[in-house]
Amino acid sequence: MSRFKDALAKTRLRIKDGVGRLIHGKKTIDADLMEKLEGILLESDLGVSTTQQLLAGLRDRLSRRELTDPTRIHSFLKEELRVFLERESVGWKASSAIPYVVMVVGVNGVGKTTTIGKLAHRIRKEGRSVLLVAGDTFRAAAIEQIEVWGQRVGCPVVKHQPGSDPSAVIYDGLTAAKAREMDWVIVDTAGRMHTKFNLMEELRKMRRVMAKAVPDSPHETLLILDATAGQNALSQAKMFHEAVGVTGVILTKLDGTAKGGVVVPIVRELGIPVKWIGTGEGMEELEPFSAADFVESIFGD
Secondary structure, three states: OHHHHHHOHHHHHHHHHHHHHHHOOOOOOOHHHHHHHHHHHHHOOOOHHHHHHHHHHHHHHHHOOOOOOHHHHHHHHHHHHHHHHHHOOOOOOOOOOOOEEEEEEOOOOOOHHHHHHHHHHHHHHOOOOEEEEOOOOOOHHHHHHHHHHHHHHOOOEEOOOOOOOHHHHHHHHHHHHHHOOOOEEEEOOOOOOOOOHHHHHHHHHHHHHHHHHOOOOOOEEEEEEEHHHOHHHHHHHHHHHHHHOOOEEEEEOHHHOOOHHHHHHHHHHHOOOEEEEEOOOOOOOEEEOOHHHHHHHHHOO
16 A cells, blocks of 8 residues: 555646645535646546546535535545546456466566566466466567576576567467466567557457467456656557457556546546556555556545
């Protein structure tokens, strides 16, 4: 909870403290206050749709005189955001498959390889074996990064030469995992622009190869998003979800931005659970997402 609160400090400053300054000394909720509240919510990257729904709910309570005191706006937002985030999914998708295959996707620069290392570390701490697949064959540096993380966390790495067919690497990786009876496989993929059709098609091909090697895999398709991207992160989530069926989001760099509100439209509008959040650069700084902790970190005492 402490790391959660620290990571959301800037988002809290923008939302809770911003609303606090707005309602300070106010006796009524008028049109001017509502307009300024809309600006605060949009600047916090809650998104247009989510912001409009919050304001509509507030106006409804005003019309029924259920909420007239400006000081109760904080509790209203806290309650509504918790409802919006109720789609959260705790833990991994249920499957008895061995190996359990996780495909990791995202654009360049979001911290994908580092997050893979953190995930592998957490799984290894639970006493399970993990194999990493260097599916980003476009950059030699990406293969080297995966190898470094494999050494750090004690995981074997399956790789090919830079420029190789990534689907071939994945097939070999899953074949090796089955032969070695590994519990988990985490597959890295090349960072790609979500707007590039041919690159998204390549991801679909990778999924087909995984399903051939290990039936019903990948069991999870995790999208890594940079929280500092704000609403652009939401558009990335939409495109990747349409292309490969994202089962969960990992939000990185949350500690460096006031745009943590983007969590809400990702869950509410797309129905994709946020499963983990990055709270720093350290190996241990990857926390399971909790709707209750998220809302409490922003609006709690």
